[in-house]
Structures are given as C-alpha cells and as structure tokens.
Amino acid sequence: MERGLYTEEHEQFRSVVREFVTREVQPHLDEWDERQCTGRDVWLAAGKQGVIGLTAPEEFGGPGLNDWRFRNVVYEELMRVGAASLASSFSLQDDILGPYVADMGTPEQKQRWLPGMAAGELIMAVAMTEPGTGSDLKGVRTHAKRAPGGWILNGAKTFISSGQQADLVCVVTKTDPAGGTDAFSLLVVEAGMPGFSRGRNLKKVGLWAQDTSELSFSDVFVPDENLLGVEGAGFRQLMKHLPLERLAIAAGAVASASAALDWTVAYVKERCAFGQPLGGFQNTQFALADMAADIEAARSLLDRCIMAHNAGTFTTVDAATVKLFTTEVQARVVDKCVQLHGGYGYMLEYPIARAYLDARVQRIYGGANEIQRQIIGRSLTGLR
Template sequence: MRRNLYTDDHEQFRDVVRTFVARSVVDNLDRWEADRLIDREVWIAAGKQGVIGLSAPAEYGGAGQHHDYRYRNIVLEELARVHATSLASSFSLQDDIAIPYLAKLGSPEQQARWLPAMAAGELIGAIAMTEPGTGSDLRGVRTSGRRVDGGWLVNGTKTFITSGINADLVIVVTRTDTDGDTPGLSLLVVERDMAGFSRGRKLDKVGLHAQDTAELFFADVFVPDANVLGELGGGLRQLVGLLPLERLSIAAHAVAVADVVLAGTLDYVNERRAFGKPIADFQNTRFELAAMATEIDVTRAFVDRAILAHGDGDLTVVDAAKAKLAASEMQNRVIDRCLQLHGGYGFMLEYPVARAFQDARVQRIFGGTNEIMKEIIGRDLVGRR
C-alpha cells in the first residue's frame, strides 16, 4: 500500500536533507566510527541547512515544526538510508528531547539564551537522568541539589548520557527535596564551564560507536536559580509529559532502519548465489522476506498514526509506549533475520547489516526499557495509574 503521510512540502524538505547527507555525512561515517565521536562541524552544517532545530520556535531561529513530526521523520529516514545511526540518535536527542524541554518548560529568558544556538547546531544539549544503580527508576535518583543563596549546589553522578562528551548544556534530573516523602525532582541546567562539573570516560558500547556516551560528575556545582527549568519539584511530572515524543522518535527510527536493512537484504539475496542459483530463489528466503516486509508495513502503519496523533496533540503516553515497544522489537527481529540471510558475511562489520545489528539492540533499552513499556500498557489495561 502506498504511504500518504507526506505532502509536497515534506518531499521538498527531503531533497534538502538528502543533499546535506551527501555533502556532510556519508564521507565521514567510517571516521566517526573509528574516532567514536562525531565532529561538531556536522552540527553546524545541519543548523545552516535547517536539518536540526526543527522543533525550536521560529522566533528563536528554529523551524517551528514541533507539532509536525513528519519533518523529523524525513531526517530519520534519510540518515537511515546511509546507515548514519549514531548521528540520527544524536540529532534525535537535540530535536526530540533537549529542545522540546526548553521550548515547553523554559522561561522566555532561558529560551532566548539557549534555543537560537541549539537550532544553529552551535550548542549541543543532553539530558542526564540515569544513574549507576537506578536504571529506569527515576524515583531512585540520588543526585541532589542543596539550597544556597541564589541557587543550588549539585552533587552526584550520572551515566549512559548521550552526547555526554560534546554537550554544552545538560538538563540534570536532581533531587531538590531530600527531606520530604515525595521524590521532589527538579530539572537543573548545568552548563559546560561550571566549576565542579566534569566528564568521565567515553563509554565503550556494543553499538552506536560514533555517538559519544559518557559518565558525568557533579561536585558542588553551583547552578543559579536562573537555570532551574520548569517548576521546582515538578521534575517527575514534567518528564512523564515529555517522554512520549522521545518514544515516538525511537519508534520512527526503528521503522526507518528496518526498512533500509530489508532493502539491502533484498539486493543481497538476488545477487548472492548458492547451489547454482540466487538465494532469493529458495522458498525459505522468500517466506522470510515476506514475513519481514509485512511486519515492517504493519508497524509503520501504527507509527504513522502516532506521528499524526502527535501533530494533533493526541499522542498518549500509552500509545507512545506501544509504538516504542512494537517498533523496537520489530527492528531487532527483522535485522536478526536479515543478518541470517547474509550468512557468514552478515557477521562482518564491512556489511551494513552487521552494524545495524549492533546498533539496534539499545532500542529496546533506552527511552525506558521495553519492560517498562509493557508495564505502562498493562497498567492502563487493568485500570491502574
């Protein structure tokens, strides 16, 4: 069935993104993987071409397309087409998490101070939730802020922080009510040069090698009141309200990557011969391809519906969890089966399917593990909050 998700305006934007990818991304992919770090220059180039900053308000230099996720989906599709998974994930953090947090929760002064540079790719954002030993349990956050004159002294450790090395500002989930019975979490923005803020090692991951992921340390970091994002003590509620977009991003990326990997596998099985004929001539191969194509199309239909629901302001926490759960599980199944059809070559990192296999595994973990997604969906089904 033909997709009717995009308008002519969206397809014109695709041409812009495709040109950016050809000029600034393709020739750098292997080097980024080897260096385990993405150059800041590509962020600047993306800002100039309007490939990032899509969710930032127009008055702050962005595209003002926060509600129309179809533009962001095109970026994900075009980066998936060249297997730029790490870059896609990094841009998603900027446009689907960091910028929306500031656009929704930030004061006019905060937005004017940070959003123009973020939309231009000059300022890279990150969000620090996870801590050693807490995982998905935000109520277990130990990083704390102690009230002092004019602000807060922040102490604690965060880990698995995407863009942790490159980030210029980090939205830190911090416990600001250590004496109360409630979590009392707040969002405090820590800037690059604040005294006491340091970065640990660049973490060595199974996949997404080019994307910088790091440990962050806070030792009596003074964060002024002007850097409190949103309502003091309202961090947990604010996080819950913004997580659906992050999960939609993960789901959309999963569909885009699975589609590209299947297309590459179709080429491979038509070219590769075994027992005197193309692998595609074996019934088992065709059955596998048929099953995968169907899985992708069915999942895409739900994710497309979620994209449109987001645009209408109707994307629920539960539907976002369903999209993330279904798409990330589908992505991993499809890539695993595509790798199998490649045989031994599929295990060689020179083949895109092998890198895709590595990169896909984390999709079932970040943005809330898939077990958490099941809990969200299950609680809704049985009438629990």
C-alpha cells in the same frame, strides 16, 4: 501499499535532507565510528541546512515546524545510510531537549539557548540515569541544596548520550530530600562550571559514533536562572515529554528495519549459491515476506501515532505501544537480515552488521520494553 503520510512539501524537504546526508554524513561514518564521536562539523552543517532545530520557534532561530512528519523524514534519510548514531544524537537535541526548553524555559532561557541549539552551535544532553537507577527515575540520588542565588549540586550520572560534546547538561536532581515525586527538579549545568567533570567516553555494543559518558558533579554552583521549569516538578515534567521520546525511538526502529530490508533484498538478488541467486530460494522469499509484513504493520502504527502527536491526542499508552511494537519488529528484522547475509552479515564493512549492533539498545533506552508492557498492562486492567 500507498502510505499517504507525506505531502509534496515533505518530499521536497526529503531532497534537502538526502543531499545533506550524502555530502556531510555518509563519507564520515567509518571515521566517526573510529573516534567514537561525530565532532562539531556535522552539527553546524545540519544547522545551516535546516536539518536540526525544526521545532524551534522562528523568534529563536528555527522554522517552527510543529509537524513531526518532517522529523520522521530526517530519521528515514539518516537510517537509509546506516547513520543511527547521528540520528540518535540529533533526536536527543530535537525531540527531547529542544522541547524541554521551548515548553518549560523562561523567555530569557529560550533566548539564551534555543538559537544556538537550532544552529548546531550548542549541544545539550540530559542526565537522568545513575549507576543504580536505570529506568527507575524515582531512585535518583543526585541532589541539590539551596544556596544564595542558586543551588549546590552533587552526584554522578552514567550512560549520558552526547556527554563528551555537550555544552549544556539538563540534570535530573533531587531538590527536596523528604519529597516523593515532588522532590525532583531540572538544573541546567554549563560546560566549565567548577566542579562539573566528564569521565571516560564509554565503549558500547553499538552506536559507536554517539559519545556516551559518565558525568560527575562536585559542589557545582548552579544559578537560579538555570532552573528549567518549576522547582519540584521535574518528575512530572519528564513524564509529560516521555511520549515524544518514545515516538522518536519508534521512528528510528521503523526506519532502521526498512533500510535493513532494502539492503538485504539487494544482497540476495546479487549473491548466488548452488547455482542461483539467494533470492530465488523459497526460504529466502518467505523470510523477506515475513519481514515486509512486520515492517508494514509497524509503519502503519507509527504513522497513526505521528498524526496523533500532530493533533495533540498522542497518549502515554500510545507511546508505550508504538515503542514496544516497533523496536521488537526492528530486532526481529535486523536479526533475520544478518542471517540472510550469511558470513558477510557478521562483517562490519556491511551496513547490516552495524545496524544489528545499533538496534540492541532500542529495547532498553527511553524506558525498557518491560516498562512499556507494564504501562500497557496497567491501562488494560486498571490494576497497579
């Protein structure tokens, strides 16, 4: 089917991204997986090539592209080669932290952080999850007390993506012990601040090349100028930006499923069994047909949501719907693709095996899919 999402300008940008991926990403995938970290070089190369920092305003070193279709092109090209770890890391910077700073930051904060983020020179992480909270952000125990000129921060975070490499960490913390949803603020901790330490680089099922850490804060002094947004409004600020995070997860899901299907079609046309290509068997063709239909439906929903985001009409329920549906499709498709690869699908030298491992977290982070179902259900019934 004719997709109709992209213009010639988007396709020209795709050629730039594809060249970057071929030169700077694809040759290093095995190396990054082995060391469980991408390192800095690819971030700097992405900054020079204009692959990251797309929405950063021009006065802060970016192109100021508010058309999210350009970001989707980056997803598609990274997922095409199985670079899910890097896609996730870049998304954290471009779809979560960059918009945080651009939307909530003071002019001084924007000038201090955005140019480096757009250039790939500064990596930022967000520290929400704690050992006992998961998707329940209201259960955050990390706390900060007022001190002359700033805050004294104490607490621990876990599952923090880019935690080992991050130069800046946006910490979700309780600043009012007696408050409810108005109890939370966002404090930006900088690498090297006394009392800030990083734990081990966590070993995960998938996304091996994305460093993921435990972080701890012991009497860390955070100056007032590192308060991001409004004191006490942290929870509302997070909720405002969650739809874009979920759209980004959905984009990764569709791009991953599409790449998995492409790899599998190529495989079953070449692999022979019982005297004929696997692709000639009715079971194979039926499985491919089901996957193609699933992906087409997911892509159509994603495209509608991308255009809604561009138009400023993308809602929390839209975000929950697209995140839920596309990640469930991704899980089904990647699983079927592994099955059609047979024993080779279980070998990590094949990209489908990596995609299978990388896909599992998609239904967990950004708010577990059970949370998405609850959001959608409440919108239908009006009951809480």
